[in-house]
Amino acid sequence: MATNRTVRLAQRPTGLPSPDTWAIADEAAPVAGPGEVLVQVDYISLDPAMRGWINAGRSYIEPVEVGAVMRAGAVGTVLASHDPAFQAGDAVEGMFGVQRLAAVGPKATGMHMIDLGLAPAPTWLGVLGMPGMTAYFGLLDVGKLSSGETVVVSAASGAVGALVGQIAKLKGAHVIGLAGGPDKCAYVTGTLGFDACIDYKAGDIRKALAAAAPGGIDIYFDNVGGEILEAAMALLRRKARVVLCGAIVGYNDPTKMVAPRNYMNLLVQRARMEGFVVFDYADRFAAAQHDIAGWIKAGQVHPREDIQAGIDRFPEVLNMLYAGTNFGKLVLKL
Amino acid sequence: MATNRTVRLAQRPTGLPSPDTWAIADEAAPVAGPGEVLVQVDYISLDPAMRGWINAGRSYIEPVEVGAVMRAGAVGTVLASHDPAFQAGDAVEGMFGVQRLAAVGPKATGMHMIDLGLAPAPTWLGVLGMPGMTAYFGLLDVGKLSSGETVVVSAASGAVGALVGQIAKLKGAHVIGLAGGPDKCAYVTGTLGFDACIDYKAGDIRKALAAAAPGGIDIYFDNVGGEILEAAMALLRRKARVVLCGAIVGYNDPTKMVAPRNYMNLLVQRARMEGFVVFDYADRFAAAQHDIAGWIKAGQVHPREDIQAGIDRFPEVLNMLYAGTNFGKLVLKL
Numbered sequence: 001m002a003t004n005r006t007v008r009l010a011q012r013p014t015g016l017p018s019p020d021t022w023a024i025a026d027e028a029a030p031v032a033g034p035g036e037v038l039v040q041v042d043y044i045s046l047d048p049a050m051r052g053w054i055n056a057g058r059s060y061i062e063p064v065e066v067g068a069v070m071r072a073g074a075v076g077t078v079l080a081s082h083d084p085a086f087q088a089g090d091a092v093e094g095m096f097g098v099q100r101l102a103a104v105g106p107k108a109t110g111m112h113m114i115d116l117g118l119a120p121a122p123t124w125l126g127v128l129g130m131p132g133m134t135a136y137f138g139l140l141d142v143g144k145l146s147s148g149e150t151v152v153v154s155a156a157s158g159a160v161g162a163l164v165g166q167i168a169k170l171k172g173a174h175v176i177g178l179a180g181g182p183d184k185c186a187y188v189t190g191t192l193g194f195d196a197c198i199d200y201k202a203g204d205i206r207k208a209l210a211a212a213a214p215g216g217i218d219i220y221f222d223n224v225g226g227e228i229l230e231a232a233m234a235l236l237r238r239k240a241r242v243v244l245c246g247a248i249v250g251y252n253d254p255t256k257m258v259a260p261r262n263y264m265n266l267l268v269q270r271a272r273m274e275g276f277v278v279f280d281y282a283d284r285f286a287a288a289q290h291d292i293a294g295w296i297k298a299g300q301v302h303p304r305e306d307i308q309a310g311i312d313r314f315p316e317v318l319n320m321l322y323a324g325t326n327f328g329k330l331v332l333k334l
Numbered sequence: 335m336a337t338n339r340t341v342r343l344a345q346r347p348t349g350l351p352s353p354d355t356w357a358i359a360d361e362a363a364p365v366a367g368p369g370e371v372l373v374q375v376d377y378i379s380l381d382p383a384m385r386g387w388i389n390a391g392r393s394y395i396e397p398v399e400v401g402a403v404m405r406a407g408a409v410g411t412v413l414a415s416h417d418p419a420f421q422a423g424d425a426v427e428g429m430f431g432v433q434r435l436a437a438v439g440p441k442a443t444g445m446h447m448i449d450l451g452l453a454p455a456p457t458w459l460g461v462l463g464m465p466g467m468t469a470y471f472g473l474l475d476v477g478k479l480s481s482g483e484t485v486v487v488s489a490a491s492g493a494v495g496a497l498v499g500q501i502a503k504l505k506g507a508h509v510i511g512l513a514g515g516p517d518k519c520a521y522v523t524g525t526l527g528f529d530a531c532i533d534y535k536a537g538d539i540r541k542a543l544a545a546a547a548p549g550g551i552d553i554y555f556d557n558v559g560g561e562i563l564e565a566a567m568a569l570l571r572r573k574a575r576v577v578l579c580g581a582i583v584g585y586n587d588p589t590k591m592v593a594p595r596n597y598m599n600l601l602v603q604r605a606r607m608e609g610f611v612v613f614d615y616a617d618r619f620a621a622a623q624h625d626i627a628g629w630i631k632a633g634q635v636h637p638r639e640d641i642q643a644g645i646d647r648f649p650e651v652l653n654m655l656y657a658g659t660n661f662g663k664l665v666l667k668l
Contacts, residue, residue, distance in 0.1 A: 262593075264581050
């Protein structure tokens with residue numbers, strides 16, 4: 001290939017990203033320097049957190065600079081390698097960015113081999129990738145789930161939420177999801193096996209949650225923030241845990257980034273609210289992937305990816321996340 | 335004594351309690367029934383939490399009913415006992431209420447002996463009482479202080495805050511207090527030995543806090559909520575802890591009970607916000623009192639009580655807490 005198609009950040013958006021946010025172009029193909037590896041990028045992961053990465057300013061990770069290739073987790077195939085740990089033909093995962101070809105330092109991109117015999121490539125961006133790791137460590141390490149507890153998870157048909165609920169079920173919890181619309185809810189209680197699902201677009205969330213969790217909530221795994229967070233916090237049980245994973249309502253509209261006014265219920269219920277960043281658990285990813293692959297084989301975890309195709313569709317496909325129109329882990333085949 | 339002077343809840347207030355909130359009267363002296371003890375109440379404790387106790391509705395403790403004697407922690411002297419564990423003349427502490435005489439069941443009021451040789455009676459309502467226990471377990475058990483960390487505490491000249499800072503100092507922390515006015519700040523850095531004190535009535539709290547804690551905050555011990563909580567949350571360090579002890583800004587005016595809009599900084603910093611209720615630690619109070627009494631003897635903890643006198647002044651003295659005009663642990667001598 002003589003050229004490399006890339007998606008670069010053209011300008012920082014206010015609110016929802018638009019086509020103007022991005023610059024899509026053909027460039028000269030990159031060449032792997034000393035110690036580097038040339039990767040053909042096959043699939044990229046689309047994640048709600050991407051909206052935060054293109055803001056200026058301090059967060060848990062450096063912002064993507066204007067003019068830079070957009071950051072993305074990806075799986076690909078090694079084309080050429082100047083690192084003895086990798087060979088042409090290897091299947092690999094790493095932060096390769098939204099581009100067809102990437103000449104990368106394995107360390108800088110967290111590049112590692114993946115076993116396509118264990119699961120197909122898109123699944124390595126789903127339940128075996130960052131969303132899977134986020135669900136696993138957020139629920140078990142931060143949330144410290146015990147059998148018999150009541151777990152509530154928002155964005156329950158999404159990549160993280162679906163796995164949170166499935167792991168909670170197989171660990172013996174009573175699990176309630178929140179999702180948008182009857183189709184997603186049917187999937188959550190049907191295929192995923194949650195005990196209940198609340199359609200947050202239909203009716204009073206507080207009342208529905210109180211009815212579904214009459215004894216209160218032990219763990220609320222929050223992917224969305226806003227009104228749902230506040231509703232869940234009103235129902236915390238003694239020693240409850242609120243796991244802060246994301247706040248998708250506020251990513252494009254900071255005015256919706258309201259804090260839960262009833263946060264002092266944490267005091268009344270001797271409860272805690274705790275945030276985490278999945279990269280901190282990198283040295284335990286392999287063990288978690290081993291567990292999750294086992295659960296897939298046992299039929300206890302059902303991966304689902306929403307695979308879209310074409311690098312030029314990146315701007316439009318990314319925004320599906322914020323409109324909630326994807327169904328399953330959103331992946332773009334380049 | 336043929337009569338008992340009592341302060342009862344006449345009606346639930348909206349906002350700040352007023353004289354109409356209370357009914358003060360002489361009643362027939364109570365008689366200790368089987369298993370009960372008759373106590374002369376010598377000092378009562380005035381606590382910010384009292385405002386919550388007179389609201390209707392669920393909290394960490396049952397509300398005081400309209401018509402009931404106002405709940406209060408107190409120290410007193412046993413006058414007569416039908417419980418073999420107590421004898422006339424014993425010095426005792428318990429939830430005896432705002433009244434001159436109390437005929438009480440020892441269990442229902444958490445009644446226990448106190449050693450006036452260790453500290454005078456008012457101190458048993460201060461650093462050896464609920465405020466002391468709150469500071470001790472909140473900082474050490476919930477906050478999990480380590481030597482060398484930076485601790486920020488609001489209401490630093492108050493009963494809880496003063497002890498939080500003094501314990502943090504003797505455990506090797508860098509300690510910053512917030513207090514209202516130059517006199518209180520001078521006391522906080524002078525007598526109490528904090529490293530710095532910010533007068534929250536003078537100037538920009540965020541800027542002052544950022545200047546005092548340039549490396550960020552490991553523990554924020556929150557007694558007040560509102561703007562100061564938000565300012566502290568903006569400066570959390572990695573793995574920081576926000577200990578929720580109270581939210582005095584909202585007790586009388588729920589519109590000030592705003593939640594920290596920047597709560598997602600808990601995620602960025604992998605931090606937690608956790609509430610607690612001191613009564614949960616009752617089985618360890620004696621050990622904590624032993625520690626604190628030792629620190630008083632060693633000159634590392636300086637108790638300070640603001641002792642007011644006269645049961646009829648209860649309505650006015652209680653409101654000193656919300657105006658911030660007390661200086662030290664507020665106690666009423668009956």
